[in-house]
Amino acid sequence: MIAPTPLDSRRRAARPHVVVVGGGFGGLHAVRGLRHAPVDVTLVDRQNFSLFQPLVYQVATGALSAAEVAVPLRAVFKRQRNVRVVLGEVTGFDLARRRVLLGRLANGGRGETLAYDTLVVAGGSQYSYFGHPEWEAFAPQLKSLGGALDIRGRVLGAFEAAEVEPDAERRAAWLTFVVVGAGPTGVEMAGQIAELARDTLRRDFRVADPRAARVLLVEHAPRVLPQFPASLSRRAQRALCKLGVTPLLGHTVVDIGAEAVAIRGPDGAIVPVAARTSVWAAGVTASPLAAALAGAAGAEVDRAGRVAVGPDLTLRGRPEVLALGDMVAVHDATGAPRPLPGLAPVAMQEGRYAARLVRDRLSGRATAPFRYRDKGNLATIGRSRAVADIRGLHLSGFPAWALWLSVHLAYLAGFQNRLLVLLRWAASFLTHGRGARLIGAWSPPEEVPQRARDVA
């Protein structure tokens, strides 16, 4: 038995203690689902905000500012008095002693632990670089707010560089953008860069012509949006081409540097492309918390780095430990994997399920296994175009975009943000402008790999 640590002893009540790790879609809904439950909840996250990830790509081109896609966790749970939020980094789990290991805390404290009665881990995912982590320096990923602000500085900085670059060939390299991965995020990002170049920035430069920008969308699969029905992929591809994006289907990135990207075509030939700006949105891999959890349970992760959970989202042999969202592979009662897509609605439904399971156990009720209710799949391609697959109903063009807009506004966590996002979108739609076009404390791009200091 470990003595209570300061973090433990400062809990006020002696009710069952639920620790939720991660304040993304899954964690947020798990905590909210426990608002009337007779438990104490501790939500641990490295960041003091929850990110509305489906809109992060809009930050990367200056259409939205950071505060419009992120809401402070404390603001979300201000009125839910059975929750405390702890800013700290979880580095491991001691499942036998029922403790979460905290690598560091907001006050600089290290090595503290946190006791739980029930643990819910919702660490999410990130993009993987096909075993080449060194590529990240040249192609930041579109998952975190930091990544989005980094990309914003690079994309806008590339146009600035082109404006003062006297050599035509080098100028063309500054105006070449490579987006890796044609899932919804990559498609959205490529469309936004093309719009930025052809529309927002059209009259902003005097020497460089932003309309000469090339946006290459590299995808290993033979079509864009491979998760969608083929007919919608075709429509999305047509919309992308109209915007000026060049999809390179059946292509793979084999190397990325500061000045060029090497791309292998379907014929196996490798072509180097002179490009100074790349964005990564391919190859999802689970949060390292999945491996930490699996390791603590004596289990292994799957190829995507995910930890296996049963039909009730618990770890095998550890009914008090739940995991959910992008970092888990759900298995059915026979032990067969039943993969779910890495989408926000999945994480939200799983978060609500985890809360229900905790409540049911407290009142001695049984809980049916988790079942995902597929609400459909949406992706947007620039201003006023989108594709939607709603349980077999296929929409595209403006109706799909209107649906996309209303769904995203409806889900935005804080009301103030929702109103502001709506207003900024309206303004941006009417003026074709982008209000948050700020480049961080500017440093010369030749010093890549750098992490531009982010300003939003």
Add this chain to the structure above:
Amino acid sequence: MIAPTPLDSRRRAARPHVVVVGGGFGGLHAVRGLRHAPVDVTLVDRQNFSLFQPLVYQVATGALSAAEVAVPLRAVFKRQRNVRVVLGEVTGFDLARRRVLLGRLANGGRGETLAYDTLVVAGGSQYSYFGHPEWEAFAPQLKSLGGALDIRGRVLGAFEAAEVEPDAERRAAWLTFVVVGAGPTGVEMAGQIAELARDTLRRDFRVADPRAARVLLVEHAPRVLPQFPASLSRRAQRALCKLGVTPLLGHTVVDIGAEAVAIRGPDGAIVPVAARTSVWAAGVTASPLAAALAGAAGAEVDRAGRVAVGPDLTLRGRPEVLALGDMVAVHDATGAPRPLPGLAPVAMQEGRYAARLVRDRLSGRATAPFRYRDKGNLATIGRSRAVADIRGLHLSGFPAWALWLSVHLAYLAGFQNRLLVLLRWAASFLTHGRGARLIGAWSPPEEVPQRARDVA
């Protein structure tokens, strides 16, 4: 004769070339004043945006997000076709050859130069640390956007640290904030931190009590807002005390570290105060461009680092070189210094004057010496309180605050921003919330000195 550099040769017309260095209030108004003049203008800045400095302190507490106080320079001059914007860092001047020396350009180019017929330098100012530049690591200054975002992360991070700090004494140090300098910026900042603690964050924590926060406002002079009439200083002080700020008048900071600030009182005794968060807003000094310009002209700067200019804002013996704003000391025709306050209206009027001088010269007209039209002085103290000195008319309380609000909204550069700021303020006023309460990629405060990666 130096051969034309790429930057020179890419100008399209052969009209007189005006180079404006710095896109703050002064530079912006100089460029705008030349919109109908038969000249080519090049505006050089290190950053791609102009900062609305009077509101930067609101970014530092999360009331506004960065994009709401910064407008992209290219957006401002999109329609002014005789201007090109160059993102680059000016490091010196060759006045004999009429060239600006660029340390680096957006494309990574180094050592380029830019030829001018008329040069306007508007580099602004920053805070000085009384000869202790090493203090900046512990007390960032409230001048730049980067500084404001750094401060925001530290202030919000201090409350987070207090929440997980078990030791009462250390917790008190996390909840102690020192603001150095009780000019308008320091007063505004201290008031905002006090409001953040007592109002916005009041219900956000479960263990730490934000209302226990102490905000010390250290000022060498015997009263706050020493630039204002004594009666307004008294009212401002009363308003500050009501908000929970402790003014330490006649006090001087003699040392700053990661965990404590040493303060000398009026009696000469030095008292160490355990405080983990400090903000610097004292001791204005001119931009290093002032010294570069003075050096190039064989002149010297004054004690505040400012370069001397004549009554028409030109450098002695260099009628084609103008300098303006916080970085200059204006002298009258007899050579006697006629100091002007370091305020945005001074820089704006000087910028407009510089443009008029250029236009007058082109059409052979004489220009009367620059004369500052004093529009008054404003400072705000938290929500709905302010003081105003309008040509001897003294206002305080809500009327002064309403005036402050309308003046600042009227001057905000871009319309979209103005609307959004108004809306966010309205929302924040009604809800007592602060929407942009994001802490950058969070790192443990014990590693100070650090520059928190800024996220907005």
